[in-house]
Amino acid sequence: MVKSALPVLTVVAVIIAIWYGFTVYLNAPREYDRSERAGATLTFSELVPLTMAQERPVLPAPHQVVAEIWDTTVNKKVTSKRSLVYHSWITLSATLLGFVIGTALGILLAVGIVHNRAMDKSVMPWVIASQTIPILAIAPMIIVTLNAVGLSGLLPKALISTYLSFFPVVVGMVKGLRSPDRSQLDLMHTWNASRSQVFWKLRWPSSMPFLFTSLKVAVAISLVGAIVGELPTGAVAGLGARLLAGSYYGQTIQIWSALFAAAALAAILVTIIGVAHRYVLARMGQTEAST
Amino acid sequence: MDTLTNATGTAAKQNSDETMTVISAKDLSLTFETNDGPVHALSNVDLEVQKGEFVSFIGPSGCGKTTFLRVIADLEKPTSGTITVNGVSPQEARMNRAYGYVFQAASLFPWRTVEKNISLPLEIMGYSAAEQKARVARVLELVDLGGFAKKYPWQLSGGMQQRASIARALAFDADILLMDEPFGALDEIVRDHLNEQLLKLWKRTTKTICFVTHSIPEAVYLSTKIVVMSPRPGRVTDVIPSTLPDERPLDIRETPEFLEIAHRVREGLRAGHSYED
Numbered sequence: 001m002v003k004s005a006l007p008v009l010t011v012v013a014v015i016i017a018i019w020y021g022f023t024v025y026l027n028a029p030r031e032y033d034r035s036e037r038a039g040a041t042l043t044f045s046e047l048v049p050l051t052m053a054q055e056r057p058v059l060p061a062p063h064q065v066v067a068e069i070w071d072t073t074v075n076k077k078v079t080s081k082r083s084l085v086y087h088s089w090i091t092l093s094a095t096l097l098g099f100v101i102g103t104a105l106g107i108l109l110a111v112g113i114v115h116n117r118a119m120d121k122s123v124m125p126w127v128i129a130s131q132t133i134p135i136l137a138i139a140p141m142i143i144v145t146l147n148a149v150g151l152s153g154l155l156p157k158a159l160i161s162t163y164l165s166f167f168p169v170v171v172g173m174v175k176g177l178r179s180p181d182r183s184q185l186d187l188m189h190t191w192n193a194s195r196s197q198v199f200w201k202l203r204w205p206s207s208m209p210f211l212f213t214s215l216k217v218a219v220a221i222s223l224v225g226a227i228v229g230e231l232p233t234g235a236v237a238g239l240g241a242r243l244l245a246g247s248y249y250g251q252t253i254q255i256w257s258a259l260f261a262a263a264a265l266a267a268i269l270v271t272i273i274g275v276a277h278r279y280v281l282a283r284m285g286q287t288e289a290s291t
Numbered sequence: 292m293d294t295l296t297n298a299t300g301t302a303a304k305q306n307s308d309e310t311m312t313v314i315s316a317k318d319l320s321l322t323f324e325t326n327d328g329p330v331h332a333l334s335n336v337d338l339e340v341q342k343g344e345f346v347s348f349i350g351p352s353g354c355g356k357t358t359f360l361r362v363i364a365d366l367e368k369p370t371s372g373t374i375t376v377n378g379v380s381p382q383e384a385r386m387n388r389a390y391g392y393v394f395q396a397a398s399l400f401p402w403r404t405v406e407k408n409i410s411l412p413l414e415i416m417g418y419s420a421a422e423q424k425a426r427v428a429r430v431l432e433l434v435d436l437g438g439f440a441k442k443y444p445w446q447l448s449g450g451m452q453q454r455a456s457i458a459r460a461l462a463f464d465a466d467i468l469l470m471d472e473p474f475g476a477l478d479e480i481v482r483d484h485l486n487e488q489l490l491k492l493w494k495r496t497t498k499t500i501c502f503v504t505h506s507i508p509e510a511v512y513l514s515t516k517i518v519v520m521s522p523r524p525g526r527v528t529d530v531i532p533s534t535l536p537d538e539r540p541l542d543i544r545e546t547p548e549f550l551e552i553a554h555r556v557r558e559g560l561r562a563g564h565s566y567e568d
Contacts, residue, residue, distance in 0.1 A: 183398040186366055190392045191412045192385055201411065205402050284402035285443040 019062055026058040027051035060253045068257040081237070088261050090238040094154055094226040095269070098161020099219050105162060106169025106218070107211075113170070114177040114203070115195070124174075131167050135160065135225065140232040157238075161225035165218035172214030176207025205284065212277035219269045227262060239265075312378075313467060313499045314340040314363055319372035321358055331524030332358040333369070338518065338527060342466075345493055345500045347510035348518045349556060350563065355525025356503045356518075360469050363501065364392050376467070388416060390467035391460025395475050397452035399444040399459075406431070406440040409459045416463055430458040433492060450481040457489075461496065468500045474509070483541055486512055490539060507560075508544055511535075511553045519556055521563020529559035 024047070031050045035042045042050075052061040060068075069084060076083035109127065112119040139160050146156040180202050188198045230240025239258050246255035321333040333355045340346050348356035361367040362374060365381035376384035384390065391412075399408045409430060410423040418426070431437050434454040444452055453473055460468055474482045486509060493500055504510050510517050511533065519529040533552060535543060543549055 181396070181398060183394040183396055184400065186364075186394070187392065187398055188415075189366065190364055190385060190390070191415045192388065193415045197415050201415070202400070205400070208402075285404065285445075286401065 016062055019059075020052075023057070023059050023061045024048055024051045027054055030054070030058075056250045057252055060256055064253050065256045065260060068253045069260060072257065084242070084257060084261050087237060087239050087242050087258070088265055091223070091226050091230065091240065091262070092265060094157035094229065094238070095161055095219075095222045095265075097154060097158035098225055099165050099222040101158060102162040102165030102218060102222060103169050103215065106166040106214070107173055109166070109170045110173030110177055111199075113174050115199075127167065127170050130163070135164060135228055138163070139225075139228050143229065143232050157226050157229035160229035161222040164225040165222040168214040168217040168221065169211070172210045173207055176210025177203045179210065180206045208280055208284065209277075212273060212280070216270050216273045216277075219273055220266050223262065223266050223269065311342040312339050313342050313344075314338070314374070314376055314501070316359075316362075316374045317372055319359075319362065319374055320370050321355070321362060321367060322370045333362070334524035334526045335372070336525075336527055338530070340499060340501065340516075342499055343497055344516055345490075345502065345514050346516045346518060347514040348501065348503045348520060349505060349507065349510045350520030350525075350560065351505070351522055353522035353525065354520040354563070355522070356520050357471055358525065359520075360471055360501060360503055363467075364390060364469055388463055389465055390469050391463070391465045393453075393457055393460050393468070393470040393473045395472040397444070397449075397456040399452055399455060401444055404441050404443055405436060405447070405455050408444070408455060409462050412459060412463055418463075426462050430461045433461060433495070434458045435488070448481075450477050450485060453477065453485065454488075457492075461492075461498075466498055468498050470500065470502045472503050472505070475505070482509070487541055489513065494537070507553050507556050511549060511556060512539065512541075512544055517552070517556055519559035519563065521560070528563045529555075531555055531559070 028047060028051055031042060031047055051057070052064065054060075057064070072082060072084040076085075078085045078089075080086060109119075109123060113123055114120075142160055142163070143156050146152070146159070177199075184202055184206075185198070188202055193201070226238070227240040227243070230236075230238040231244055239262050242258040243255055246252065246258060316336050316338045319333055319336040319338075320331070323330045323332055332353075336355075336359065338359075348359060350356050358367060362369050363376055363381060365385040374381060377387070377389050379387070399405075400411065403411065406427045409427045413423040413426060427440070428437075431440055434457055436451060436454055436458065439447065439451065439455075444455070447455065457468075457470075457473065474485050477485065489500075490513060502510075502513060515533050517531040517533065518527055519531065520526065521528045531552060535548060535552070
């Protein structure tokens with residue numbers, strides 16, 4: 001544990017150092033301008049602290065972002081519109097709803113594709129085609145269309161998450177449900193097993209490693225979908241709204257802290273899936289959990 | 292029904308005075324259509340297997356020995372000719388659960404323990420939980436895996452896995468055992484041991500066994516009848532009844548009688564091959 005921590009910390013330290021370097025470099029021109037207008041000259045040691053304390057820096061310093069995150073999570077009530085926790089929850093709820101619908105849809109499609117030749121031929125090309133359309137193009141249309149039929153709020157955003165997250169589940173589960181050996185399938189045939197017995201006793205358990213690998217991708221992509229879905233809603237609430245508002249008003253510190261919140265959320269979600277994966281594999285007698 | 296319960300040790304041949312035909316193939320042919328043209332996997336095969344026999348099918352790859360076993364098991368459909376298993380079509384026989392099938396790979400389900408693997412066919416066939424338990428214990432004892440019920444397949448050696456898969460095929464009361472090179476992937480020593488065990492098991496259970504192999508000593512050691520096959524087209528070239536006694540210690544393989552039968556098998560295999568050279 002300690003041994004593996006050292007290289008990780010070293011990498012983090014290097015990244016932070018580079019970040020500080022760029023903070024100084026990118027924010028310096030404005031400080032030079034300002035001092036020139038004031039008729040003074042800046043030495044380097046005077047310049048550095050100034051570049052890290054700007055209100056709207058081109059690139060905020062790491063400690064500014066940390067301070068902002070601290071301020072908007074710990075110091076604000078979670079119900080406040082200025083709380084990052086509040087916005088994260090808005091995004092998270094859409095992410096989870098979209099993820100659940102997407103996973104269910106993905107599994108259903110995969111089951112259909114594996115069991116029905118016509119579906120195999122007809123559905124798969126559409127599934128793949130659906131992912132070639134940029135989500136940025138289709139997201140506003142989904143939001144607007146659903147708004148027109150009276151649906152707004154959580155569900156339209158969740159559907160954008162669904163649109164993205166069902167894909168890895170379909171692809172993974174089709175492969176997973178087809179993963180049993182010929183001889184395992186032949187055995188079931190010799191025992192005169194019904195289709196549903198073949199499914200529940202062979203195909204479904206065989207597909208578990210594939211399912212969880214897909215779910216990890218799906219949950220991360222669901223979060224992206226929810227954030228993208230928040231952009232055209234007029235920036236009411238959520239991490240996407242936070243990003244949009246930040247960019248309108250040049251609040252770079254706010255943008256960066258929202259980005260970090262999104263990244264942290266994704267990391268937590270993927271970790272939860274990983275834990276569930278290991279738990280299920282352990283229940284199935286496979287101790288060596290693949291990550 | 293001859294079940295595992297009357298495991299009295301009497302040789303199967305002796306207690307079935309009325310010879311009953313279990314498998315009967317007449318003029319059986321099977322042709323696979325491939326991109327390189329038709330492949331004649333089986334061509335005009337005539338064969339009868341009597342109740343309680345231990346029949347080995349031997350021949351080079353492509354001779355149709357596995358295909359024949361798969362036809363018996365209703366895993367392949369013959370192109371022409373007739374075949375009956377227990378007097379009915381292979382499909383009906385399969386639905387009556389007339390046979391257990393053992394593949395070259397143990398094909399155990401990795402997420403199930405040994406006992407759960409063995410009870411899988413019983414679950415599918417709708418046996419009660421108590422009946423499943425009793426049967427699993429009985430067949431585990433039969434293949435000497437009594438202490439390994441709770442182990443997962445990956446915790447077992449290759450030979451033990453194959454024994455578990457044989458136990459699975461024995462768990463329901465099928466009176467035919469179809470074995471497709473079950474010991475092909477195992478080393479010589481394990482193989483000898485399993486051959487000896489299989490013979491004992493066959494005598495105790497009085498089952499009819501069809502056994503595919505490409506090892507001449509294995510075929511001669513185990514069988515009451517050896518079917519020699521040759522490829523292109525897959526056909527039966529010789530059927531050799533064994534004159535070896537029922538009691539077969541491993542060192543019977545050094546007796547002149549054994550070597551004579553082995554010689555005849557080898558001759559048969561060579562005859563089937565000669566046209567190629």
